[in-house]
Amino acid sequence: MDNTREPAGHLSAIIAIGLLLIGLVVFGVVQQKASSHQAELTKGFEACMESAPFKQALKVPRPEAVLTNEQLQANFDAFDQMLKETGLPPIWNGKTLVPWKEFHKSSIEFASQCHGQLGIDQPQRQLKGTYAKPVWDPNSSIWRQTD
Structure with a gap:
């Protein structure tokens, strides 16, 4: 009887x-x-974001190419002030300095449109890499605090 139990035990272990x-x-x-x-x-989201209007703002002339020395100094002072107030550096949009969150908000609105086109409803779970971070999610707490 002991011999019949041993193979049955081995069989159970092998099956498991x-x-x-x-x-x-x-x-x-x-x-x-x-x-x-x-x-x-x-990949689809990245392709969609390449057509975003804010991408064009990054191709505008640098401030030192279009501003006088006095205007540059005023912009440096404004930059420092915005950095102190918000903790984030402002962005040059080709004409003036814009607070980072305000500038980035337009990219979030565009990202939301791309999410809709691609059927993405949970970007932090459905996307990879940088685009999975809360800053790219229109529904994250980062953006709900600024509304």
């Missing part, structure tokens, strides 16, 4: 290990598909 390995393979395949989908969404 086999099921565990099958489970791990299935889990790996599902994770790979999810990661692939996430990468595709991120």
Whole structure:
């Protein structure tokens, strides 16, 4: 009788290990598909963001090319003041300095449109890399505090 129990115990262990390995393979395949989908969404989102209007603002002349020395000094002073008030450096939009959050808010509005086009409703979970950060999520607490 002892001989019949031992093979049954081994058989149960072999079946359990086999099921565990099958489970791990299935889990790996599902994770790979999810990661692939996430990468595709991120690539689509990046392509959409390339057409954003705020991208053009980064191609405008630098302030030193279009301002006098006095105007530059006034902008340096305004830069320092905005940095002290907000803790974030302002952005030159080609004409004036704009607080970072105000400038970035337009990119968030555009990002929201891209999310809608791509069917993204949870960017922090559905996108990869930089675009998965809360600052790119129109629904994150960062943007709800400034409204």
